[in-house]
Amino acid sequence: MDFNHTEERRMLADSLRRTLERGASWSDLAELGVLGALFTEDEGGFGGDGYDIAVVFEELGRAGCTLPVLEAGLAGGLLADCGKSDLVEQVIGGELRVALAHAEPGLRYDIGPITTTANSGTISGRKSVVSAVDEADLLIVSAMDNGTLSLFSVDPKGAGVTLHTTPSLDGGTVSEVTLDAAPATALGGEISMLEARLATATLAVCADAVGAIETVKEMTLDYLRTRTQFGVPIGKFQALQHRMADVAIEIEMARSAVINLAGHVKATPIERDRQVSAAKNLVGRTAHLVAEESIQMHGGIAMTEEYALAPLARRLVAVDHRFGDEDWHLERFIRLSA
Amino acid sequence: MDLNYTADELAFRADVRAFMKAKLPTDIAAKGASGEALNKADMDLWHARLNEQGYLAGAWPKSFGGAEWSAVQKHIFEEETAFAHAPRIVPFGVGMLAPVLQAFGSKEQQDYYLPRILSGEDWWCQGYSEPGAGSDLASLKTKAVRDGDHYIVNGQKTWTTLGQFANKIFCLVRTSSEGRQQQGISFLLIDMDTPGIEVRPIILIDGVHEVNEVWFTDVRVPVENLVGKENMGWTYAKYLLTHERTGIAGVGFANAGLASLKRVAKTEMHHGRPLIEDPHFAARLARIEIDLMAMATTNMRVVAGADAGAAPGAESSMLKVKGSIIRQQINDLARRAVGPWAIPFVSEDLDSNIYHPGPDYSAKASNTYLNNRKISIYGGSNEVQRGIITKAILGL
Numbered sequence: 001m002d003f004n005h006t007e008e009r010r011m012l013a014d015s016l017r018r019t020l021e022r023g024a025s026w027s028d029l030a031e032l033g034v035l036g037a038l039f040t041e042d043e044g045g046f047g048g049d050g051y052d053i054a055v056v057f058e059e060l061g062r063a064g065c066t067l068p069v070l071e072a073g074l075a076g077g078l079l080a081d082c083g084k085s086d087l088v089e090q091v092i093g094g095e096l097r098v099a100l101a102h103a104e105p106g107l108r109y110d111i112g113p114i115t116t117t118a119n120s121g122t123i124s125g126r127k128s129v130v131s132a133v134d135e136a137d138l139l140i141v142s143a144m145d146n147g148t149l150s151l152f153s154v155d156p157k158g159a160g161v162t163l164h165t166t167p168s169l170d171g172g173t174v175s176e177v178t179l180d181a182a183p184a185t186a187l188g189g190e191i192s193m194l195e196a197r198l199a200t201a202t203l204a205v206c207a208d209a210v211g212a213i214e215t216v217k218e219m220t221l222d223y224l225r226t227r228t229q230f231g232v233p234i235g236k237f238q239a240l241q242h243r244m245a246d247v248a249i250e251i252e253m254a255r256s257a258v259i260n261l262a263g264h265v266k267a268t269p270i271e272r273d274r275q276v277s278a279a280k281n282l283v284g285r286t287a288h289l290v291a292e293e294s295i296q297m298h299g300g301i302a303m304t305e306e307y308a309l310a311p312l313a314r315r316l317v318a319v320d321h322r323f324g325d326e327d328w329h330l331e332r333f334i335r336l337s338a
Numbered sequence: 339m340d341l342n343y344t345a346d347e348l349a350f351r352a353d354v355r356a357f358m359k360a361k362l363p364t365d366i367a368a369k370g371a372s373g374e375a376l377n378k379a380d381m382d383l384w385h386a387r388l389n390e391q392g393y394l395a396g397a398w399p400k401s402f403g404g405a406e407w408s409a410v411q412k413h414i415f416e417e418e419t420a421f422a423h424a425p426r427i428v429p430f431g432v433g434m435l436a437p438v439l440q441a442f443g444s445k446e447q448q449d450y451y452l453p454r455i456l457s458g459e460d461w462w463c464q465g466y467s468e469p470g471a472g473s474d475l476a477s478l479k480t481k482a483v484r485d486g487d488h489y490i491v492n493g494q495k496t497w498t499t500l501g502q503f504a505n506k507i508f509c510l511v512r513t514s515s516e517g518r519q520q521q522g523i524s525f526l527l528i529d530m531d532t533p534g535i536e537v538r539p540i541i542l543i544d545g546v547h548e549v550n551e552v553w554f555t556d557v558r559v560p561v562e563n564l565v566g567k568e569n570m571g572w573t574y575a576k577y578l579l580t581h582e583r584t585g586i587a588g589v590g591f592a593n594a595g596l597a598s599l600k601r602v603a604k605t606e607m608h609h610g611r612p613l614i615e616d617p618h619f620a621a622r623l624a625r626i627e628i629d630l631m632a633m634a635t636t637n638m639r640v641v642a643g644a645d646a647g648a649a650p651g652a653e654s655s656m657l658k659v660k661g662s663i664i665r666q667q668i669n670d671l672a673r674r675a676v677g678p679w680a681i682p683f684v685s686e687d688l689d690s691n692i693y694h695p696g697p698d699y700s701a702k703a704s705n706t707y708l709n710n711r712k713i714s715i716y717g718g719s720n721e722v723q724r725g726i727i728t729k730a731i732l733g734l
Contacts, residue, residue: 001340001342001343001410002340002642003339003638003639004339006339224734233734236734238725241725241728242724242725244732244734245659245723245725245727245732246659248727249656249659252639253629253633253636253660254632256632256634256635257628257635259339259341260341260631260635262339263339263340263341278628278631281624330624330628333624334620334621337624337627
């Protein structure tokens with residue numbers, strides 16, 4: 001048993017942290033190897049292990065980064081599954097931005113059944129709450145083709161595609177995507193690939209959450225040490241101390257949950273998804289607990305948009321809504337444990 | 339990062355498991371599984387079998403005849419103990435006094451007491467808490483006054499676990515009232531047969547005689563029974579508190595408790611279906627299991643850190659708080675699981691001839707639930723632990 005990251009991962013994390021502190025661009029991330037770390041050597045990258053994903057996304061979360069790295073891994077990963085190594089190479093190089101349009105209205109967090117349909121080289125249907133489409137060069141779309149789920153690539157700026165884009169809770173954008181006989185290229189693919197990539201993407205969300213949580217914890221501790229009321233720093237009050245101690249314990253639990261999940265993303269599908277649901281249930285709970293507690297312990301200042309906590313608190317609340325909330329995962333955990 | 343045990347650790351686990359299978363009497367395992375209290379003969383027998391195998395001193399340094407187990411090995415042993423429903427090692431002599439004697443005792447004390455701990459000749463109990471000194475232990479008042487070659491001890495200790503079986507007690511006593519409270523405390527070894535000692539039982543909320551009051555009236559203790567230096571006892575007591583910490587999360591107990599709970603929930607029926615299929619019950623159970631999965635890894639992170647040389651200081655406070663809460667939640671759910679069978683309240687120490695009318699697995703559900711309310715109180719209450727976390731980890 002070993003709970004230390006390899007030297008390579010630590011170095012990647014350190015340089016990513018420094019780069020993000022300076023304000024990183026998409027090409028900075030590509031140059032640094034962050035996008036390559038999402039893919040295995042077979043896929044043309046130099047990582048792709050659960051712990052590679054965990055290390056990268058913890059740093060992105062810590063910095064509050066809103067660049068669509070998760071989408072690159074998720075949609076790019078599906079391209080790799082479909083054997084599109086030329087496109088994957090462009091994703092890793094930062095030249096091609098991709099996003100996955102899978103979820104549909106009414107599905108909540110379920111993976112299916114979807115109703116978007118492929119028909120002689122075109123796709124029609126509606127995809128809902130799709131992340132980072134407005135910045136994407138290529139959209140990977142799931143659709144039913146003769147009764148089977150298959151994957152297609154669509155030009156998001158092309159004919160038959162209408163986007164309604166809004167800012168999202170976690171600082172990026174989401175779009176409602178309407179596809180009306182949009183020209184599409186068949187990629188092949190099947191639902192098991194989608195499930196496996198969504199498992200890894202859920203790990204990414206969990207690790208991102210732990211990173212953001214660490215930043216929020218430091219901000220809150222700093223505030224408890226410096227904000228004075230009744231003539232003393234408010235961190236001297238036992239009511240706040242014990243609240244913070246409990247939060248600190250839950251944070252360690254969330255960190256352990258991410259470690260557990262990272263060690264199981266390549267497990268058999270049932271064991272993998274059982275671990276995904278265990279981790280996402282726990283991290284989802286912890287993320288909104290930390291958001292709520294940090295706002296409460298700060299007091300009024302944390303209610304303002306001006307204070308730096310606001311985007312991080314929103315990001316943590318959003319965690320529970322991506323790829324299944326705590327109830328959805330609890331239910332799936334029960335089903336998979338039976 | 340690697341969540342797997344090494345080949346050596348797996349081999350050690352296999353050895354311990356084989357030992358449990360071969361040497362643990364079925365009646366003792368059955369008591370462990372049902373939550374029934376063990377008697378002294380049970381505990382003595384298990385103590386002797388562990389000693390024969392060399393497991394009793396597993397955690398001791400090799401220089402004192404131990405096996406110098408790593409923190410991971412200790413953890414594996416505790417897990418297998420719980421898994422087999424074996425009695426845990428009674429900690430007072432083996433796990434608490436021995437490390438203090440090994441670190442601070444005289445050669446004579448080590449040579450005399452350590453073998454007697456292993457042989458079972460001495461049964462030690464702990465004299466720390468007093469009626470007026472609980473969380474504020476350093477305010478203890480039991481006094482030891484030097485009189486020639488003896489200390490004269492007067493005062494009262496309480497919550498003395500299994501003191502009714504003990505022939506020896508290690509005590510924190512006040513030898514000075516000058517300076518800070520902590521500076522006037524000494525660590526004394528006292529023979530329970532000494533005139534002036536009286537042990538009175540305290541029956542706990544689950545009806546069991548587990549703890550005692552120990553009264554000292556002009557008890558004469560030879561000065562050679564002082565451990566280390568006079569007025570340095572607080573340092574030794576604190577050393578003891580940071581020493582045996584791998585088991586503090588109780589992950590082994592929690593895993594065993596959760597497995598038992600699942601078996602019960604598959605047997606008990608609700609609306610004509612196994613209780614475990616009831617969505618409300620299943621949700622409570624799943625949430626605890628998810629917490630426990632994360633707890634096990636949190637525990638191993640601290641354990642692995644300890645093997646790498648990092649002293650598990652304040653981190654063990656985190657393990658204690660969350661570990662005790664999880665175990666209490668399991669006990670709470672186990673009590674709910676048996677439904678109305680939780681109501682008949684039978685305890686051998688109160689009425690030895692009355693039998694619980696429900697299924698065997700239901701007989702102790704309430705008793706165990708009640709008894710384990712102690713684990714968030716003893717060894718520094720969870721509120722004291724949060725105070726330690728606040729200062730040592732959060733720096734508030």
